[in-house]
Amino acid sequence: MTQVSNSTKSTTIIDARGPRFGAVITTIVLATTLATNNVWVIVAQGIVFAIGAIKGPQFTPYAFIFKSFVKPRLKGEFVGEDVRPPQFAQTVGLLFALAAIGGSLFGVNAIFTVAVAFALGAAFLNAAFNFCLGCEIYLLLLRARSK
Amino acid sequence: MKSLLPIAIVLVLATAYGLWYQRSRGKVVVKSDKGLITQEMIGALLGSRVTLVQFSSAFCSPCRATRMLLEDVTAEMSDVAYVEIDAEANLELVRTLDTGTLLLFTYVVSSY
Numbered sequence: 184m185t186q187v188s189n190s191t192k193s194t195t196i197i198d199a200r201g202p203r204f205g206a207v208i209t210t211i212v213l214a215t216t217l218a219t220n221n222v223w224v225i226v227a228q229g230i231v232f233a234i235g236a237i238k239g240p241q242f243t244p245y246a247f248i249f250k251s252f253v254k255p256r257l258k259g260e261f262v263g264e265d266v267r268p269p270q271f272a273q274t275v276g277l278l279f280a281l282a283a284i285g286g287s288l289f290g291v292n293a294i295f296t297v298a299v300a301f302a303l304g305a306a307f308l309n310a311a312f313n314f315c316l317g318c319e320i321y322l323l324l325l326r327a328r329s330k
Numbered sequence: 331m332k333s334l335l336p337i338a339i340v341l342v343l344a345t346a347y348g349l350w351y352q353r354s355r356g357k358v359v360v361k362s363d364k365g366l367i368t369q370e371m372i373g374a375l376l377g378s379r380v381t382l383v384q385f386s387s388a389f390c391s392p393c394r395a396t397r398m399l400l401e402d403v404t405a406e407m408s409d410v411a412y413v414e415i416d417a418e419a420n421l422e423l424v425r426t427l428d429t430g431t432l433l434l435f436t437y438v439v440s441s442y
Contacts (some may be wrong), residue, residue, distance in 0.1 A: 199391070217337050268391040300336050304344040312348035318389040325418055326425065 197241045199264035202272070204253055205235075205245035206309035209276070213303040217296065222287040225299060229280030235273030239266055243273075268318050272309065275317035276302055367439045371423060376439060377411030383437040385417045385424060396436070 209228065216224040235243045279302035286294025305316040369376050372383055382400055386393035397414055404412040417424050427437070 214337050217340075218333055220333055263394070264391055265388075265394050268389045271389045296336055300340045303337070304340045307341060307344045308348050308351075311345070312352060314348060314351055315389075315391055318387075318391065321389045322387055322417060326421060 195239070195241075195266040196263040197239075197266050197269075198249075198254065199262040200254070200257065200259075201246050201249045202240050202264070202269035203310065203313060204249045205240060205243060205269075206306050208245045208248070209306040210303065210310045213299055213306055216283075216299050217303065220292075220295075222284060222295070225280055225283045225287075225295075229277060229284060232273050232277035232280050236270060236277045240269040240273055241266065268315055271321060272305070272315050272317040275305065275320070279305075366427070367437060371426075372413050372415060374413045375411060377407075377409055379409035381411045381413060381437075381439040383439060384412070384414045385420075385436070386414055387417045400436070 209231075212224060212228050215221075216228065231243050231245060240246060279298045283295045283298035283302070286292065286298060308314040308316050367376075367381070367383060372381075382404060384393070384396060384400060386397065400412050404410045415423065
């Protein structure tokens with residue numbers, strides 16, 4: 184009936200500080216989106232989310248900035264992280280971005296604002312508290328679905 | 331400026347939630363139900379003194395670090411067993427033990 188986890192099998196390990204740095208930039212970009220009400224800002228962020236969701240968070244432009252300029256200046260120890268949680272978070276971000284773009288396309292500004300606001304909240308929680316909202320929701324959904 | 335209001339609302343709510351989350355994690359809950367966790371339930375042998383049962387999921391970032399720490403700590407203790415359980419594959423057990431929405435939940439089971 185019960186299986187012991189096999190999550191010890193090899194998965195891609197990335198520097199955990201990378202996605203967190205990305206979350207800081209994402210927070211600023213999403214706050215800018217709300218402040219300016221400009222759909223093109225969320226389109227750009229949506230492209231970043233798409234790269235993170237499909238290829239992996241270590242391939243986004245934010246990760247490039249982290250690797251080139253931030254990481255060489257960090258003195259702390261390397262903290263490894265499984266790539267799957269931040270990749271899933273990027274997927275959640277992409278869904279919010281698509282909802283916002285959809286809302287804007289159909290002229291429903293409320294959807295645009297709410298979707299960007301949720302994405303901003305999630306990115307901020309990740310940046311400030313190292314809390315992955317998408318990851319928590321994932322298990323919640325799994326539990327709800329199998330009931 | 332009207333357009334700054336949503337940002338303010340989001341940041342205040344997120345900060346409140348984040349502070350609550352930080353305070354509530356790592357909290358110890360003592361349950362005295364004997365036989366709450368059995369060998370059959372976790373599919374592994376219990377330690378002669380203590381068993382650490384960690385619930386993990388693929389999309390849980392602190393789980394990996396916790397596993398490495400607990401494996402390291404328990405490696406030299408012959409009377410302490412460490413068991414990691416994939417929450418996604420064992421939703422029934424997760425519900426029985428009611429680990430809540432927490433991704434990372436470690437049970438300390440005493441054999442006494």
